[in-house]
Amino acid sequence: MQLPVEFVNYIAKYSYLIFIFLMLQGSLLVILFYLFIDKFTSSKKVKLQESTVKQEAYTKALSILEEAKDSSLKIVEDANKRAQVLLGDVQLVTDDVRRDLNDQLQALADKHIQVLSSTNDEFISSFKKALGDESQKTTDVLEQTTTIVRDALLSEVDQFKDILRKETFETEEQLKNRIQDEYAAVRDELDEYKKSKLASIDAKIYEIVYEVASNVTGKSLDVDSHQAVVIQFLEQAKKEHRLP
Amino acid sequence: MTDNSVIFSHIVRQLVTKDSCVLLIKELETVRDSGYLKDAQIAINKFLSLSDKYQGMLNPGFTFESAVSDILSYVDSLANFLSGLEYVEITLAFQPNKVFMQTLYSWFADYFSFPFYLHFIVTEEIGGGIVVSYKGNYIDLSLKKAISDYFVSNKENVFAKL
Numbered sequence: 129m130q131l132p133v134e135f136v137n138y139i140a141k142y143s144y145l146i147f148i149f150l151m152l153q154g155s156l157l158v159i160l161f162y163l164f165i166d167k168f169t170s171s172k173k174v175k176l177q178e179s180t181v182k183q184e185a186y187t188k189a190l191s192i193l194e195e196a197k198d199s200s201l202k203i204v205e206d207a208n209k210r211a212q213v214l215l216g217d218v219q220l221v222t223d224d225v226r227r228d229l230n231d232q233l234q235a236l237a238d239k240h241i242q243v244l245s246s247t248n249d250e251f252i253s254s255f256k257k258a259l260g261d262e263s264q265k266t267t268d269v270l271e272q273t274t275t276i277v278r279d280a281l282l283s284e285v286d287q288f289k290d291i292l293r294k295e296t297f298e299t300e301e302q303l304k305n306r307i308q309d310e311y312a313a314v315r316d317e318l319d320e321y322k323k324s325k326l327a328s329i330d331a332k333i334y335e336i337v338y339e340v341a342s343n344v345t346g347k348s349l350d351v352d353s354h355q356a357v358v359i360q361f362l363e364q365a366k367k368e369h370r371l372p
Numbered sequence: 373m374t375d376n377s378v379i380f381s382h383i384v385r386q387l388v389t390k391d392s393c394v395l396l397i398k399e400l401e402t403v404r405d406s407g408y409l410k411d412a413q414i415a416i417n418k419f420l421s422l423s424d425k426y427q428g429m430l431n432p433g434f435t436f437e438s439a440v441s442d443i444l445s446y447v448d449s450l451a452n453f454l455s456g457l458e459y460v461e462i463t464l465a466f467q468p469n470k471v472f473m474q475t476l477y478s479w480f481a482d483y484f485s486f487p488f489y490l491h492f493i494v495t496e497e498i499g500g501g502i503v504v505s506y507k508g509n510y511i512d513l514s515l516k517k518a519i520s521d522y523f524v525s526n527k528e529n530v531f532a533k534l
Contacts (some may be wrong), residue, residue, distance in 0.1 A: 334523065334527070334530065334531070337530070338519060338523050341519050341523075345499055345500065345515055345519065346465050346496060346498075346499030346500045346515055346516075347496070349500055351466055351469075353500075354464070354465060354500055355468070355472050355475075357500050357501055357515065358476070358500075358501060358513075359475075359479070361501045361513035361518075362479060362502060362513065364513075365511060365513055366483065370511060371483065371504070371511060372506075372509035372510070372511055
């Protein structure tokens with residue numbers, strides 16, 4: 129198999145570029161390998177260091193705890209001793225103080241009782257006095273009030289009497305006037321009725337007289353008289369030109 | 373027919389009343405009906421007989437020898453005349469006799485210029501006197517009206533005497 133000439137020429141022309149490319153590839157692989165190894169070893173080292181530090185810290189903490197425990201026991205022991213000393217002192221002082229305190233309190237109580245007693249008496253007497261004064265004032269006020277009320281009531285009653293008397297009088301007057309008015313109205317109505325009735329009676333009498341006159345006159349005439357009246361009336365109408 | 377009008381007026385003056393006129397009209401119609409039935413002799417006889425009944429006042433001179441047509445013509449004219457008469461209504465308080473009726477007719481005939489008959493109404497309500505009514509005209513000349521007028525115009529005097 130024979131490669132084409134163009135291809136061979138082409139390769140020969142760019143062979144240096146290929147070489148450079150392959151070199152770069154190789155360098156890159158080396159670098160990557162180095163980095164991988166370094167990473168692996170570093171990790172192992174770090175883990176070891178961490179373990180060592182932890183062990184040291186633990187040991188140190190245990191020793192501190194032990195020291196603290198010893199110190200605390202000692203402190204407690206010292207404190208107990210001091211407390212016992214202090215308690216003994218305090219016991220001695222307390223009895224005296226208690227006795228004095230009781231005496232003072234008793235005295236204070238007595239004094240207070242005395243003060244309260246006197247104050248109470250004063251208060252009671254003042255209260256009684258004030259009560260008496262107020263009672264007197266109240267009595268006076270009540271008496272005055274009673275007098276005022278009585279006077280006012282009597283005045284009201286008098287006024288009421290006056291008003292009642294006046295009202296009664298006015299009512300009597302009004303009643304009297306109204307009765308007089310009513311009486312006058314009734315009298316007028318009666319007069320009117322009397323007049324109308326009389327007028328009605330007059331009219332009826334007039335009508336009766338007229339009817340009687342008409343009927344009696346007509347019936348009282350004989351035939352000749354009737355005939356004469358007819359002719360007379362006709363002649364008179366003719367004479368007066370009343371005939372249509 | 374001027375002559376006939378005079379004759380007819382004279383006839384009505386004798387008849388005077390509405391009733392008489394109506395009766396004569398019916399009798400004339402009987403004569404006329406006979407003539408229309410072509411029974412001339414009967415028509416003539418009836419007319420002459422009717423003329424006698426009214427004492428000749430209807431007959432202007434017809435005889436048995438007169439032509440029936442002339443008689444019928446005359447009868448027709450008279451019946452029409454009577455039917456077309458005006459009437460004057462007279463109200464009286466008494467029943468008038470025939471003489472007084474004719475007196476009244478004469479009185480009104482002198483007054484009115486038209487042929488007429490009288491229609492009498494009798495009622496005592498008017499008391500006396502007369503009430504006349506014709507052709508829509510009316511005049512109350514009754515005794516009742518006269519007394520009423522007197523009472524109205526002399527009311528105070530009448531009351532004074534009551």
